Amino acid sequence: MTAKDSLREMFAMIELEMRRLRHDRTEIYTRAVQPILWLAVFGTVMSEVRGIPTGDMPYIDYITPGVLLQSTIFVSVFYGLTIVWERETGILKRLLVAPASRSAVVVGRSIASGVRAVVQALIIFPVAILLGVRFVPNPLYIAAAFLVLFLVSGGFAALSIFVASLMKTRERFMGLGQALIMPLFFASNALYPIELMPPALQRIAVLNPLTYAVDATRGLLISGDLSGLAVDVFAIIVFDVAIFAVASVSFRKIIE
């Protein structure tokens, strides 16, 4: 019964997110601007310069998975804002009085955010094709890459809910969200190979879930090299499970 209630609530949360998107897509479009600029400006220029050794791969192709992920993770990291807002209104209180378990609220909202993030990536994807990025021409690979994207975005949304339960106010949350997102991006293999980083940063990059997500999607979308995929997916799942658990526990705090 519990599982059924919780599952139903999760699907309701996903449906809510889709309905909101249907009514107002402005946010999805405006949020696509920055990643598209990364590809169109930074990617194109750095491809010409050839300053970063990426083997046979053009630089713009190299950073496409990272940019796609950055755009989705941006959505996820700021998803906590929705939770902070819902805390200020009565929505969270009301969800707590629904029959589903409290972790279903966290997991459901995280998955809903993951869905929103995938929609975000779907807008950038065709732009990348127009910019000349050559994807692996295998729909299965591309679908798998979006699944990875979805998994890691859900995890970051849970992280965001965790932060929201600690911060509780919009201003504090914004501060921390901003502080989190850029280091996350730079301390990963999104823009350059890990080997180029100083050793200290390398150690951080190895612990950064984004690194594994970039590696997996780069293999699936660009290089077609799946040798690291199993480890990557495993790392992402460990991250998801751990952060869902932590966020579910700390979620109690947000209500009192």
Place this chain on the structure above:
Amino acid sequence: MKMAFAIEARRLKKVYDGRTKALDGVDLQVSPSEVFALLGPNGSGKTTLMRILTTQFGPTSGEARNFGLDVVKSGREVRRMIGYVPQETSVWADISGFENLLIYSKIYGVPSSRRRKNIQDALSSMGLDEVATRMVKTYSGGMVRRLEIACALLVKPKILFLDEPTIGLDPSARKAVWENLTTFKKEYGTTVFFNTHYMDEADLYSDEIAIIDRGKIVKSGTPSELKHSLGSEILRFHFNFNHANSNHDGSDGIGEGALVAVKSLGFVRDAVISDSMLDVFVEDGETALPKIVEALITEGASIERISAARPTLDDVFLRYAGNISFGRGGG
């Protein structure tokens, strides 16, 4: 076996962060199908009590049951049979009213076979049929509140908890909310438990009232019992400031000596000083008045005006939860 109360709280205490005492031993009973109003000043523990009864968090000690089910041990079962509308907005503004009901019906687990019907029922109970497809952000405050109540009606709850259901609404919107609620209640026999600041609402729509102050229930009864508990008449004395007794630093120039003297009269049920007025609660105003005037003049008070009135719930509230009441501590 005796019939279970719809709501029953025993020695309920809640302490926040080991310091702030929000509830200090609340005892409360609400019978099935009753409309119960909880009155109290800001910070008296009203919302805390409601959040415990709706299983949002547990009490520090004591216990509470809804229809015999413990709110801590059987939280899940309790949540299945209650509807709850928090004080703050609890619907999504960026989707339509109908979509809000649809999402909530899924969250609350209304079976898909009954979903359309329950949504339709909830919409018509709250008089929202015509605006159902509009975006909630275009709704008026009263419509939003009715939509929130409609969301709580989806599960056909046995108990409906409303936290300040009409706060911030204009009088006609308040009336609309209550008219719809009353019709719904008549049809389904739902127990309604609500918190409010509005005395007139409690007086008009509730069967039973409890007054909470500083985390304790200080008085409860039907609206007319409460009003009669003050005596059948209030004599209100307005004092002349310029000549008022200035021997005491008591409130606004009325001496505490005068209050004590009036209270010591055998027929006086109670007396309360507020602002520059003294309210004396008596059974028979006509015979009481001369004796009270005499006592006041002996104490040196200068009376400007005297008026008589029947006690209202405002008087009851001020008597039991008002900050300037000297009669505090009495049952």
